[in-house]
Amino acid sequence: MKLSSVDVYIDWPVVIKIKNLRDFIISNLEKKGDVIRWSIVDIQDSIDCCGTKKLKIKVVLAY
Amino acid sequence: MLMEISPTIFIVPTGIGCEIGGFAGDALPTAKLLASASGCLITHPNVMNGGTLSEKDKNIFYVEGYNLDRFAKGEIALKRVKQQKIGIIFDLAIDNEILVRHLQVADACVSTLGIDVHSYVVTKKPLNIVIDSDSSKMSSGIIKNPDALIHAGRCLIEKGVTAIAIVAKFLDDPDAPETNIYREGKGVDPISGAEAVISHLISKFLKVPCAHAPALGPIELNKNLDPRAASEEIGYTFLPSVLIGLSNAPDIVELPNINELISIHPNQIESIVVPNGALGGEGILAGIEKGLNIISVKNQNILKVSNEFFDYPNLFEVDNYLEAAGIILAMRRGITLKSIKRPLQKIQESSCSY
Numbered sequence: 001m002k003l004s005s006v007d008v009y010i011d012w013p014v015v016i017k018i019k020n021l022r023d024f025i026i027s028n029l030e031k032k033g034d035v036i037r038w039s040i041v042d043i044q045d046s047i048d049c050c051g052t053k054k055l056k057i058k059v060v061l062a063y
Numbered sequence: 064m065l066m067e068i069s070p071t072i073f074i075v076p077t078g079i080g081c082e083i084g085g086f087a088g089d090a091l092p093t094a095k096l097l098a099s100a101s102g103c104l105i106t107h108p109n110v111m112n113g114g115t116l117s118e119k120d121k122n123i124f125y126v127e128g129y130n131l132d133r134f135a136k137g138e139i140a141l142k143r144v145k146q147q148k149i150g151i152i153f154d155l156a157i158d159n160e161i162l163v164r165h166l167q168v169a170d171a172c173v174s175t176l177g178i179d180v181h182s183y184v185v186t187k188k189p190l191n192i193v194i195d196s197d198s199s200k201m202s203s204g205i206i207k208n209p210d211a212l213i214h215a216g217r218c219l220i221e222k223g224v225t226a227i228a229i230v231a232k233f234l235d236d237p238d239a240p241e242t243n244i245y246r247e248g249k250g251v252d253p254i255s256g257a258e259a260v261i262s263h264l265i266s267k268f269l270k271v272p273c274a275h276a277p278a279l280g281p282i283e284l285n286k287n288l289d290p291r292a293a294s295e296e297i298g299y300t301f302l303p304s305v306l307i308g309l310s311n312a313p314d315i316v317e318l319p320n321i322n323e324l325i326s327i328h329p330n331q332i333e334s335i336v337v338p339n340g341a342l343g344g345e346g347i348l349a350g351i352e353k354g355l356n357i358i359s360v361k362n363q364n365i366l367k368v369s370n371e372f373f374d375y376p377n378l379f380e381v382d383n384y385l386e387a388a389g390i391i392l393a394m395r396r397g398i399t400l401k402s403i404k405r406p407l408q409k410i411q412e413s414s415c416s417y
Binding site (some may be wrong): 001 | 076121122129195199203208210256259260267277344349352366374375
């Protein structure tokens, strides 16, 4: 097994409610590897006219 | 006498430079206060571990961060135990003299505190920690040989151990700017991110209570030492607090489970206390999913993930942990918060149609 610590950027569309945000993030991160540790470390508000937010996530992945 | 409890999770994320809890066990008094107010507090080792100093509290459950998030998600429950049988994993990279110091700590915890430290193993390969940090960013890091760690833990479990302490070698660089900034009460703990990864690996793959202590060489006296970092400078190792915490850490019970006696089920949790700006952790998002009360406390740190982005209605922003304790106590006693605040609004006629 190998580990890597990376910053992942995910667009958070307005249709994803806060109560579904964790599942939305996990489903994105699990495409990249086995998730050991993660958290949102920054949010940029409304990067487009649809209200999409940009999440910066610090994640440690195992391969 | 208060009979009801208001089970509460207390999180101070590691490696984000929190003014309270960003150092060596300096959130422990706060944890004791919140445990007193709630009657039942679930918190993680870096809140409780003050190097050589620590304390047990019957109202506090000591749960490693990865398992704490799983608890918040409803995947596990916790079972109180009288005593854990602790095994220790030592990183092969630890110098012999430092290793002997740690073994003497283990012996002392048996002889003086009556803790059941069963045995130890040394990893087959050095863990090789890589730290990725500077004083202005979140602490993070990895280990290059995670399999060596997991194999060592598996060996201890096969010998009957029920909880695992890990001691990993961190590079001694007392002149590193991050180290000195941290010692003087500024910046982030540079090694805490890598420490979290080490304990998360054991929790994820071996599913036992665990906690980590770094092995570091003696460090030169610093007269400008911040009091919050002082507990890390009063001994040769950080292992005592880990062994004290693990000695009666709760067992992890995978859910669903109808056979085990459960002391605290995740459905009992009412509140999560977290620093303002640090709402982006998995445990907090899981709590938001469940509609729990989130008590967001002003506790300066480097993150800005606040409720302005989430607009979560059950969030209470408070100025300090004393106020957080008051809210929890009011909830525990069934006192509505608006009755304590002024002005007090008259009740309104509901607009229901029936």
